Amino acid sequence: MPELTAWRELPLGGVVRPGDTAPPHTGGWRTGLKPVVRLESCVNCLLCWLYCPDSAVQLDGTTFVGFDYDVCKGCELCAVVCPVDAIAMVEDDGD
Amino acid sequence: MATEARILTGGQAVAEAMRQIDPDVVPMYPITPQTPIIQGFATFVAQGRAHGELVDVESEHSAMSAAIGAALAGARTITATSSQGLALMAEVVYIAASMRAPVVMAVGNRALSGPINIHCDHSDSMLVRDSGAIQLFAENAQEAYDLMLIAPRLAEHPDVLLPVLICQDGFTITHSAEPVVLLEDDVAREFVGEYRIPNSLLDVRYPTTQGPFAMPDYYFELRHQQLAAMQAALPVFEQMASEFYALSGRRYHSVEPYALDGADHAIVCLGSTGGTVKDVVDELRAEGEAVGLLELRSFRPLPRHDVRTALDSIRTVSVLDRADSPGGAPPLFAELAAALHGTEVDLRSFVYGLGGRDLHPEQIRAVFTEDSGAYIGLRGAPCPA
Ligand code: SF4
Ligand code: SF4
Numbered sequence: 001m002p003e004l005t006a007w008r009e010l011p012l013g014g015v016v017r018p019g020d021t022a023p024p025h026t027g028g029w030r031t032g033l034k035p036v037v038r039l040e041s042c043v044n045c046l047l048c049w050l051y052c053p054d055s056a057v058q059l060d061g062t063t064f065v066g067f068d069y070d071v072c073k074g075c076e077l078c079a080v081v082c083p084v085d086a087i088a089m090v091e092d093d094g095d
Numbered sequence: 096m097a098t099e100a101r102i103l104t105g106g107q108a109v110a111e112a113m114r115q116i117d118p119d120v121v122p123m124y125p126i127t128p129q130t131p132i133i134q135g136f137a138t139f140v141a142q143g144r145a146h147g148e149l150v151d152v153e154s155e156h157s158a159m160s161a162a163i164g165a166a167l168a169g170a171r172t173i174t175a176t177s178s179q180g181l182a183l184m185a186e187v188v189y190i191a192a193s194m195r196a197p198v199v200m201a202v203g204n205r206a207l208s209g210p211i212n213i214h215c216d217h218s219d220s221m222l223v224r225d226s227g228a229i230q231l232f233a234e235n236a237q238e239a240y241d242l243m244l245i246a247p248r249l250a251e252h253p254d255v256l257l258p259v260l261i262c263q264d265g266f267t268i269t270h271s272a273e274p275v276v277l278l279e280d281d282v283a284r285e286f287v288g289e290y291r292i293p294n295s296l297l298d299v300r301y302p303t304t305q306g307p308f309a310m311p312d313y314y315f316e317l318r319h320q321q322l323a324a325m326q327a328a329l330p331v332f333e334q335m336a337s338e339f340y341a342l343s344g345r346r347y348h349s350v351e352p353y354a355l356d357g358a359d360h361a362i363v364c365l366g367s368t369g370g371t372v373k374d375v376v377d378e379l380r381a382e383g384e385a386v387g388l389l390e391l392r393s394f395r396p397l398p399r400h401d402v403r404t405a406l407d408s409i410r411t412v413s414v415l416d417r418a419d420s421p422g423g424a425p426p427l428f429a430e431l432a433a434a435l436h437g438t439e440v441d442l443r444s445f446v447y448g449l450g451g452r453d454l455h456p457e458q459i460r461a462v463f464t465e466d467s468g469a470y471i472g473l474r475g476a477p478c479p480a
Contacts (some may be wrong), residue, residue: 015294
């Protein structure tokens with residue numbers, strides 16, 4: 001728990017500046033399923049990257065490489081939008 | 096330096112001020128009696144004499160929402176409204192203040208519905224009393240023009256960064272033509288200066304999140320920042336007003352005493368009524384009555400210490416409210432009661448002029464000299480207190 005700041009030390013109007021926020025761990029929100037990709041089927045359309053609400057789709061340059069499970073909340077959007085069914089939702093082993 | 100006086104309404108005078116300020120963005124939605132302001136400015140844009148981006152929005156709620164976005168993106172932004180427009184906008188006025196968006200807004204004060212009415216009282220301004228927006232009241236068209244030029248400087252000052260409302264009485268000022276002296280365009284422009292805010296939303300090298308959610312652990316502190324900004328606004332206003340005085344010869348203060356020296360009875364009021372009270376004070380002084388006026392230029396922030404200093408040795412103070420609060424104290428009276436708490440002042444409350452009812456000099460005279468009723472001009476005996 002970060003230390004709470006007195007009003008005078010807070011940025012005016014509560015503006016959040018680069019570096020102000022702790023990294024999010026929305027991965028803790030998953031409730032049983034997580035996405036996995038079969039890269040051999042992936043056509044790199046990046047629809048999953050576009051739709052993922054948590055920026056959990058990792059790219060190397062412009063190439064899809066996998067998921068960041070610290071932030072993936074298991075919403076399944078990527079699996080639904082993938083045009084070639086390269087993404088499956090599987091039992092979450094807590095990884 | 097000043098130009099010749101011109102015959103302008105308050106609405107036209109404020110439109111002239113906007114032309115000289117030449118704001119970058121003007122989101123606007125018409126409503127009587129402020130319409131001449133945005134219409135006047137739109138005409139200047141159509142003539143190529145002002146260059147701001149007019150945004151025709153579908154409501155005042157949208158006008159203030161667009162104004163916040165524009166102001167925080169880095170554009171000097173002005174809008175205008177009245178009555179129901181301000182009521183519809185109220186939610187977003189609070190947000191403008193909390194996001195520290197220095198939006199300037201001209202208000203043509205008009206009674207809130209209902210019953211529906213288009214004429215002046217101050218109920219609309221009072222609705223956003225606690226929003227965190229600064230409210231300055233003009234007595235006449237000249238003051239409306241002058242305060243409008245001071246407004247961007249005040250709003251954008253780094254110690255302030257709050258919306259500023261320049262209030263002028265609907266019709267009484269917005270639509271009444273009188274002599275107004277404008278500054279030369281280049282003098283006005285130089286006085287207003289460049290628009291600067293600490294964090295532009297469009298600064299991609301320093302991206303910020305603005306207006307974030309604040310839970311119980313931070314809401315209180317962020318609200319307190321607005322209080323600090325309001326307090327800072329008083330000395331900043333005095334500073335801007337003194338710079339403006341050097342250019343115009345017209346000096347403004349957050350509270351303005353008139354014939355208060357030696358007075359044993361003073362009226363306190365906002366807006367155009369101050370002009371009428373001054374005439375009555377002159378007459379009564381000539382008759383040997385020790386009466387005076389304290390005109391509040393700034394209602395928010397309420398200059399509590401200056402009010403107390405000006406009035407604490409006066410026997411009787413009559414507060415004239417152009418708004419009421421059914422079941423409670425009228426707003427200006429409540430402020431005065433707080434400011435004068437613990438003094439010996441005999442404080443009296445009067446409500447007048449609701450829905451645009453005229454206040455005549457003889458009625459003001461009666462406030463000073465007789466035991467007149469607390470609801471000036473009301474037909475029938477008022478409810479027992
Ligand atoms: S499951 Fe949801 S959060 Fe996780 S990668 Fe797919 S779209 Fe993103
Ligand atoms: S949506 Fe499917 S095919 Fe497209 S990049 Fe993502 S995994 Fe690959």
